[in-house]
Amino acid sequence: MGEFELIRRYFAAAACARAGGEVALGIGDDCALLVLPAGEQLAVSTDTLVAGVHFPDSCDPYLLGQRALAVSTSDLAGMGATPIGFTLALTLPTADSSWLCEFARGLDAMAAGCSMRLIGGDTTRGPLSMTLTVFGRVPAGQALLRSGAQPGDLLCVGGALGDAAGALPIVLGERESDTVEAAALLRRYWTPQPQLALGRALRGKATAALDISDGLLADCAHIAAASRVSLCIEQSSVPLSKVLLGFAGAEQALQCGLTGGDDYLLAFTLPAEALPALLDEGWPIHVIGHVTSGEGVQLLDAGGNAIGVGPRGYNHFES
Numbered sequence: 395m396g397e398f399e400l401i402r403r404y405f406a407a408a409a410c411a412r413a414g415g416e417v418a419l420g421i422g423d424d425c426a427l428l429v430l431p432a433g434e435q436l437a438v439s440t441d442t443l444v445a446g447v448h449f450p451d452s453c454d455p456y457l458l459g460q461r462a463l464a465v466s467t468s469d470l471a472g473m474g475a476t477p478i479g480f481t482l483a484l485t486l487p488t489a490d491s492s493w494l495c496e497f498a499r500g501l502d503a504m505a506a507g508c509s510m511r512l513i514g515g516d517t518t519r520g521p522l523s524m525t526l527t528v529f530g531r532v533p534a535g536q537a538l539l540r541s542g543a544q545p546g547d548l549l550c551v552g553g554a555l556g557d558a559a560g561a562l563p564i565v566l567g568e569r570e571s572d573t574v575e576a577a578a579l580l581r582r583y584w585t586p587q588p589q590l591a592l593g594r595a596l597r598g599k600a601t602a603a604l605d606i607s608d609g610l611l612a613d614c615a616h617i618a619a620a621s622r623v624s625l626c627i628e629q630s631s632v633p634l635s636k637v638l639l640g641f642a643g644a645e646q647a648l649q650c651g652l653t654g655g656d657d658y659l660l661a662f663t664l665p666a667e668a669l670p671a672l673l674d675e676g677w678p679i680h681v682i683g684h685v686t687s688g689e690g691v692q693l694l695d696a697g698g699n700a701i702g703v704g705p706r707g708y709n710h711f712e713s
């Protein structure tokens with residue numbers, strides 16, 4: 395199977411590769427053509443996933459396809475953008491039909507859930523890796539930036555944290571478990587659901603936002619730095635799922651929730667007046683702290699006292 399046959403069979407023929415919406419021209423020419431509605435800006439983000447670094451060398455290609463697109467699309471959610479499409483630059487050691495078929499099926503499944511279209515890419519031979527570039531649209535001036543948090547704002551997250559990090563030992567083959575709990579955590583690792591609708595609902599309301607990919611503390615530090623404020627997180631308010639607490643135990647679950655990566659949920663700051671209406675609309679918003687003047691991230695215990703978070707991150711478990 396040559397390069398062009400491979401592209402045609404597995405990617406150009408995929409359901410998610412059909413033109414439509416803002417995609418005037420998809421796969422097959424030198425460039426895709428996108429049409430942006432008047433008054434909207436193009437949101438663009440790129441992520442590379444390398445085998446052995448970002449995912450295990452041997453993993454289920456269907457899940458990998460889903461995860462690769464979810465992780466990339468989550469950046470659009472973090473900006474409050476509406477997905478348009480994505481490109482896929484794929485480097486493969488061999489053209490294995492069943493691998494490609496499953497990988498493309500996984501991409502297709504996530505693309506359907508996220509209203510994403512595959513608009514082009516590149517296919518090369520080499521060690522397995524993939525670069526996905528996602529394109530979205532957002533009304534001019536309404537994108538959710540990291541830089542607008544104000545002292546007095548609430549700090550919120552879009553769901554229970556740490557589940558994917560809790561699954562990591564299983565993903566890496568360091569722990570075996572075939573319990574219902576393990577399966578639930580593995581789903582959170584392999585098929586994160588980008589919070590696109592929440593991102594859109596936060597436009598014009600959140601003062602700063604991002605998607606949590608590197609862990610709550612690390613990503614909140616990005617908002618703090620960009621906004622030149624301090625973010626205070628109440629440790630006891632960090633939402634942790636019952637599944638994670640049961641699987642990992644309270645201490646490890648908290649560690650996962652604070653520093654584990656791969657959540658792909660939104661963290662954002664919000665004036666307190668904006669919260670009731672959003673809660674009434676049913677959004678899964680958890681208030682975990684607030685914004686003050688100053689710099690960096692402060693983790694607070696139940697009494698409001700700071701728990702050490704140095705430049706190296708959370709060190710609650712260091713003696």
Ligand code: ADP
Pocket residue numbers: 401405406420421422423424425482483484512513514515516517
């Ligand atoms: P060019 O040589 O002009 O860069 P290619 O021969 O690499 O074009 O690709 C032909 C067409 O197939 C282009 O439209 C490109 O975007 C698309 N394409 C190539 N690889 C992929 C892929 N992995 N997924 C989706 N589309 C792809």
Ligand code: MG
Pocket residue numbers: 516517
């Ligand atoms: Mg090319």
